[in-house]
Amino acid sequence: MSDVRARAAELRRLHEAPELLTLVNVWDVVSARVVAAVPGTRALATASHSIAATFGFDDGEQIPLDLHLGMVERIVAATDLPVTADLEGGYGDAAGTVRRAIDVGVVGANIEDQLRPVAEAARQVERVVRVADQAGVDFVLNARTDVFLRAGDRDRREILAEAVERGRAYLDAGAPVVFVPGFLDEREVASLCEAFGPRRLTLIGLPGHPPLARLEELGVARVSFGPVPQNVALTALQLMVEEVHRGGTAPEDTRRLN
Numbered sequence: 001m002s003d004v005r006a007r008a009a010e011l012r013r014l015h016e017a018p019e020l021l022t023l024v025n026v027w028d029v030v031s032a033r034v035v036a037a038v039p040g041t042r043a044l045a046t047a048s049h050s051i052a053a054t055f056g057f058d059d060g061e062q063i064p065l066d067l068h069l070g071m072v073e074r075i076v077a078a079t080d081l082p083v084t085a086d087l088e089g090g091y092g093d094a095a096g097t098v099r100r101a102i103d104v105g106v107v108g109a110n111i112e113d114q115l116r117p118v119a120e121a122a123r124q125v126e127r128v129v130r131v132a133d134q135a136g137v138d139f140v141l142n143a144r145t146d147v148f149l150r151a152g153d154r155d156r157r158e159i160l161a162e163a164v165e166r167g168r169a170y171l172d173a174g175a176p177v178v179f180v181p182g183f184l185d186e187r188e189v190a191s192l193c194e195a196f197g198p199r200r201l202t203l204i205g206l207p208g209h210p211p212l213a214r215l216e217e218l219g220v221a222r223v224s225f226g227p228v229p230q231n232v233a234l235t236a237l238q239l240m241v242e243e244v245h246r247g248g249t250a251p252e253d254t255r256r257l258n
Contacts, residue, residue, distance in 0.1 A: 008107035008138045011043055011082035015140060015177055016199050020216035023084070023224040027051050031229070032075045034257050044079055046072055048086035048110075050230035059227075065091045065100075073104035084108030084140060086226075095127040098139070102132065108140030110179055115146060118166055122173040129174035140177065142202055142222075143170035148182030160188055164195040177202050177221050186210045186218070193219040204228075 014021045023043060026032040027050035035041055049059040051071050057063040068087075076083045083105065089112040090097045098109055111128060113121035125143050132139030145166045151159045167178035178196060181204040189210060192201050198219035203209070205223045215223060240250060 004102065004105055004107060005137055007082040007105070008140065011084060011107050011140045012138050012176065014042055014082070015202075015221045018199075018216075020212055020220060021222040022205075022212065023222060024229050025050065025086075025225050025227070026075060027054055027230050028071060029074050029078045030257075031233070032078045035229075036079045036081055041081065043082040043084065044075065045108075045224050046075060046083065046085045047225075047227050047230065048088050049227040053227075053230065059088075061088050061091055065097065069100060069104060072101065072106060076105035082107050084110070084142065086110045088112055089114045090124070090128075094124050095131040098128050098141075099131045099135065102135050102137055102139065107137060108142060110142045110144050112144045112146060113166060113170075115150060118169050121145075121166065122169040125170045125173035125175050141175045142177050142179045143167075143173075143175035144179035144181065145170075146181065148180060148184060151182070156188070160191055163192060167192065167196050167201075171196060171200060176200070179203075181226070183208065186214065189215065189220065190218050 021042065023045035024035050025045045025047035026035050027047055032044055036044060048068070051068055052059050052063040054071070055063055055067060072085050085101055085106045087097050087101060087109045094111050098111070101109055111124070125141065128141050132141070145163060147159050147163045147166065163180050167180065170178050177200055179202045180192060183206055184203065189201070189203070199221040201220050202222040202224065203215065203220055205225045205228070212223060
């Protein structure tokens with residue numbers, strides 16, 4: 001358990017440091033080993049969508065929790081780096097799911113609010129923080145709200161105001177950082193950083209987002225990439241298949257990575 005506590009402390013330090021923490025998400029042992037081996041990688045993050053897809057399940061807690069956590073445990077065992085896991089909405093018992101994740105060595109997690117009423121979602125954050133404290137782990141709960149992802153045609157100012165309200169509630173409930181995925185412009189990112197404080201906001205990296213250096217200047221704590229890395233890998237595979245079907249062969253710049 002001392003190793004878990006040390007990794008948790010390191011992950012917390014990485015979020016609080018002035019340098020932006022970037023996490024290229026992984027979904028199995030080989031992707032974890034490849035990402036961990038690249039110089040500059042300081043921690044790993046799993047992607048629930050990608051783990052589910054690996055086993056043939058749709059996203060949204062369709063993969064059984066035991067199967068999901070089994071893959072996460074394999075990833076944790078494959079590296080000495082801190083691992084934070086995407087645990088979706090917590091499978092109906094966020095605190096219990098986080099307790100199980102800690103037991104397999106996970107030291108941080110995304111937990112979605114699933115747009116529950118703010119007070120209810122904040123109580124869930126409190127329960128997760130409490131169970132981590134009981135385990136003696138300085139767990140990095142990345143409290144996620146999908147207000148931008150599920151915004152529809154609502155006014156952007158209303159969406160931003162709701163994200164601020166939810167994020168502040170989760171920080172007050174004990175979450176060290178708040179995850180606001182979706183496409184946000186620089187003004188919206190700056191507003192969230194001002195509302196939450198420096199190094200309290202985490203984002204997903206999407207094409208067209210402000211550059212990482214600018215996000216660091218604004219005070220963002222972390223940028224992860226969700227299912228995008230798996231999509232990048234599968235795109236490369238698809239392109240190779242298309243080339244083979246045209247009579248070609250494997251690309252010359254392929255690396256031996258396993």
